[in-house]
Structure formats: structure tokens, C-alpha cells
Amino acid sequence: MDVLDTATWESRAAALAAELTAAGVLHDPAWRDAFAATPRHLVVPRILDGPTTLEAGDPGWLDAVYADEALATQTRTAGDGPAGREIASSSSSKPTVMVVMLERLAPEPGHRVLEIGTGTGYNAALLSHRLGANNVYSLDLDPELVDAAHEHLTVAGYSPHLATGDGSQGWPGEITFDRIIATCAVTAIPPAWIDQLAACGRIVAPLDAGAAGPLMVLDKTADDEVSGRIDPFPMLFMPMRVDVTSPFGPGKQPSAAATAIPHYGTTPVDPATLLNRPELALFLWLHASGLTLGGSAEHGVVVAQRGLARAEVDLTPLAEGTWAVRQSGPYRLWDTVEHAATLFEALGQPDAARLGVTALNVAGKQFIWLDDPDSNHSWPLLNSGS
Ligand SMILES: C[S@@+](CC[C@H](N)C(=O)[O-])C[C@H]1O[C@@H](n2cnc3c(N)ncnc32)[C@H](O)[C@@H]1O
Structure with missing residues (x-):
């Protein structure tokens, strides 16, 4: 034709x-x-x-x-090599x-x-x-x-x-x-x-x-x-990048998971309730940009990963209202997830329509706010890689 x-x-x-x-x-x-x-x-x-x-x-x-x-x-x-x-x-x-x-x-x-x-x-x-x-x-x-x-x-x-x-x-x-x-x-x-x-x-x-x-x-x-x-219209775009040879934005290259598991604890947050909830995913992102959260039915865990910080939470509770958490990496990622998930419920499960942005033309003076720019709840918008 x-x-x-x-x-x-x-x-x-x-x-x-x-x-x-x-x-x-x-x-x-x-x-x-x-x-x-x-x-x-x-x-x-x-x-x-x-x-x-x-x-x-x-x-x-x-x-x-x-x-x-x-x-x-x-x-x-x-990733490296022809198998990437x-x-x-x-x-x-x-x-x-x-x-x-x-x-x-x-x-x-x-x-x-x-x-x-x-x-x-x-x-x-x-x-x-x-x-x-x-x-x-x-x-x-x-x-x-x-x-x-x-x-x-x-x-x-x-x-x-x-x-x-x-x-x-x-x-x-x-x-x-x-x-x-x-x-x-x-x-x-x-x-x-x-x-x-x-x-x-x-x-x-x-x-x-x-x-x-x-x-x-x-x-x-x-x-x-x-x-x-x-x-709130959901849209998935490729990131703004600095390297023409890579599909990733700066600092987004997936890093190898840390293997050491230095901290064992528990959480009152049922990990299964965090999956497949776009509003919550966005709210968690505000507290830990770059966070990924996924379930692995095969291993019976939910895995949170952000750079080298990783947390695994068992899907089966240890006791009523208590789940086992293993955290590794430079800081305890699940503590942030737990805090953000609890705040999300306390604030009435805010969706993206309740969020706004105020950005000055100076790096570091940009934030996302809840409901209005003077709200008590705001989170910094960080430049890629920071
Ligand atoms: C979804 S595509 C754009 C689609 C396009 N508007 C169209 O109508 O076909 C995203 C584009 O952003 C470009 N891009 C990524 N990082 C960039 C950057 N730092 N500066 C300029 N363009 C960039 C990519 O090379 C890619 O072509």
C-alpha cells in the first residue's frame, strides 16, 4: 500500500x-x-x-x-552486555x-x-x-x-x-x-x-x-x-534522562540487591494491603522517591526496594496483626513505608486530586502539598539523582 x-x-x-x-x-x-x-x-x-x-x-x-x-x-x-x-x-x-x-x-x-x-x-x-x-x-x-x-x-x-x-x-x-x-x-x-x-x-x-x-x-x-x-489522570512516561545511551533517568539504574540481612523486626501493617493501590503507591513515593513495592507469591513475601535498601515482609502473619520484616541496606526502608502507610490512613486515603505542587526556580525549593499550599503536610520534590 x-x-x-x-x-x-x-x-x-x-x-x-x-x-x-x-x-x-x-x-x-x-x-x-x-x-x-x-x-x-x-x-x-x-x-x-x-x-x-x-x-x-x-x-x-x-x-x-x-x-x-x-x-x-x-x-x-x-544492564550490561548483549543479554541486557x-x-x-x-x-x-x-x-x-x-x-x-x-x-x-x-x-x-x-x-x-x-x-x-x-x-x-x-x-x-x-x-x-x-x-x-x-x-x-x-x-x-x-x-x-x-x-x-x-x-x-x-x-x-x-x-x-x-x-x-x-x-x-x-x-x-x-x-x-x-x-x-x-x-x-x-x-x-x-x-x-x-x-x-x-x-x-x-x-x-x-x-x-x-x-x-x-x-x-x-x-x-x-x-x-x-x-x-x-x-490524577494516570499516565506512565519514560523518565527524563541525561544519558542518551540509557533508558533510565539519573540515579534510576537498578542496583544489585544487598545480600546482608542485618535487621529482623515486626510490623503492624499487613503488607498485602499495600499492593495494587495506585493512590497509596504515589503517597509512599512522596516519602521515599524511587521506592518499588511488589509481591512475590512464590516466596510468600512483599518486597520493598529503594536503591540498596530492601525490606521483605512475610505475607503470613506471625501472630494476629503482626508480620515479620527483614531489612537490609543502608537504612531501614520498611520504617518509612510503615510510617507513610499509617499516615495515608490517618489522612483519609488521599488520592492525587488532593495534591498540588509549588516550585521555585531554585533546586530544593519545590514541594508537593496536600489540599493547599499552606498545608501541614508537604514533601520535597527532588531533582533526579538527588
Ligand atoms: C514518550 S517520548 C516523547 C513522545 C513525543 N512527544 C512524540 O510525540 O512522539 C519521550 C522522549 O523524551 C526524550 N527525552 C528523555 N530525556 C530527555 C531530556 N533530558 N531532554 C530532552 N528529551 C528527553 C526521549 O528521548 C524520548 O524521545
Whole structure:
């Protein structure tokens, strides 16, 4: 099939826009037009699906392109040697997630927008359709991705400003933006974004909070400050990274588990009640960023891991209301989990909608708060790697 066969792709793009509308995520007619008119197939000529690769023209490729799915387009090896796992380092995000972000971004005609994470260029194409390519600036860490996006966007007829660089430094040059959208997840707001955000501007960025990453929607509240609520719409983004050869963010490379088990104790928290609860996972993350919590039915334990700190808790109680805990590593991780889980219950099991963020353009002066910025409950947002 000719990949430029417009009748074929246009009906699929229109069907995707209709699907997003029917699902109740796409409300703005201008974004509906953009999704119906933007040729995703021209920026995703190759889709990686595990060991399978779908190339332009392959059976099923066009259907996959216009499905409401994230499409992996690049992987990097995680871990050493040829046996290392392949992890996606770039993708075209799921259209549902893109719509939610673009509608929260709410750019107006004439607005200048910066996108961090060009990837395939599809989002830059949608923004270009809506705002005019001259108002769209997009950068990616990986020069190969920027080159490919440039080539594909040119064929599609869009010419936004593209650059290669570390998005945490903002756009290279003296310029301000009315809107900044990050399509990779961050653990804190890079100060450069606050500096480059115009008065009344808005930043939309996914919070890098593990499996439960919600969306920060922050408005400029002072020259040096942005503040706003967390949108609970669940979204999972790849992290903002500094190393183009790795799929991980700084400090996120999985570390070997410590083998020594120096501390045995007990906990009154039933470990089984902590699993598969996204709101609680986010709350635990606020107390211990990078924490992973998983159950191992085979070994009958729940394992909490954060860097070299590890805790294993038996699923079977020792006695009524008491579970055995083994902790190893540089500090007692379960003590933090136990404290956070108890506070979570005391505060009425707060979900992400009760959280907000205030960020100054100075590292270390950024925090997540509960209910309002002056609340007694707040937690620092830390830059990646800190
Ligand atoms: C989910 S993809 C972006 C999808 C893209 N917006 C699209 O429409 O195809 C995330 C992108 O963020 C990029 N990225 C990661 N860390 C970055 C950084 N420090 N600066 C700029 N881009 C970064 C990755 O290379 C990847 O292409």
C-alpha cells in the first residue's frame, strides 16, 4: 500500500479522533480537528513491538499507527552486555494521554509552546497544526530522534523549531514560552523551565513517581514560581534522562540487591494491603522517591526496594496483626513505608486530586502539598539523582 494513500489514512485518523471523543477524553473541537488531520503514519514508519518490528506498508502497520496505543520506536539496553533487557527509550505516546495533556495545556492562538521530548514528532505536528509551526519549539536529548523527526515532519509539511539538547536546561537561547509541555517524566521542575515561562504561562509535565505517575499542571504565580494541582489522570512516561545511551533517568539504574540481612523486626501493617493501590503507591513515593513495592507469591513475601535498601515482609502473619520484616541496606526502608502507610490512613486515603505542587526556580525549593499550599503536610520534590 502507498503510505501516502490519503483516503486510507485520513479515514483512520478521523476514526481515532472520533474514538477519543466517544471515550470522553477529547472535548475541544480544535484538538479533534488536529487529530483527524495529522498523519501519524508519516512520523512512525517503524514500530517496535517486543521482538517484532512493523515497518511502513507491513500488514497491520497502518491499523497499529492509528490505534489508541503508545508505539515504541526506539529501545536501549538496560544492564550490561548483549543479554541486557531492551527498554523503550522513545515512543509515540498513547493518543488518550496526549489529548489529556494537550487539553490541560490549553494553548491559545498565537501562543509559543515548548515541548520537551520530541520523540517521533507527532505531538509537535499536532501542536503545529493547531498553533502554526512557527510557534512550536521541540527538543530531544537524542540527535538521531531529532533528525528523524525533522525528516518525517518535513514530508508531512510541518516545520516546527527543533533542537537537540538536555530538556532540563530549557530551550537553548533567550526566549520565553506561553506553554511548556514535557513528554518525559520529571522528579522536579527544572528551574530553567520556570525562567523561560512567560507571565501567565503554564507547565504541563508528568511526575516521575514510578507506576503511579500523575500529571502536574502548574501556572506561573510569580517571576520565580509555578504552582498548581496534580491531575490524577494516570499516565506512565519514560523518565527524563541525561544519558542518551540509557533508558533510565539519573540515579534510576537498578542496583544489585544487598545480600546482608542485618535487621529482623515486626510490623503492624499487613503488607498485602499495600499492593495494587495506585493512590497509596504515589503517597509512599512522596516519602521515599524511587521506592518499588511488589509481591512475590512464590516466596510468600512483599518486597520493598529503594536503591540498596530492601525490606521483605512475610505475607503470613506471625501472630494476629503482626508480620515479620527483614531489612537490609543502608537504612531501614520498611520504617518509612510503615510510617507513610499509617499516615495515608490517618489522612483519609488521599488520592492525587488532593495534591498540588509549588516550585521555585531554585533546586530544593519545590514541594508537593496536600489540599493547599499552606498545608501541614508537604514533601520535597527532588531533582533526579538527588
Ligand atoms: C514518550 S517520548 C516523547 C513522545 C513525543 N512527544 C512524540 O510525540 O512522539 C519521550 C522522549 O523524551 C526524550 N527525552 C528523555 N530525556 C530527555 C531530556 N533530558 N531532554 C530532552 N528529551 C528527553 C526521549 O528521548 C524520548 O524521545
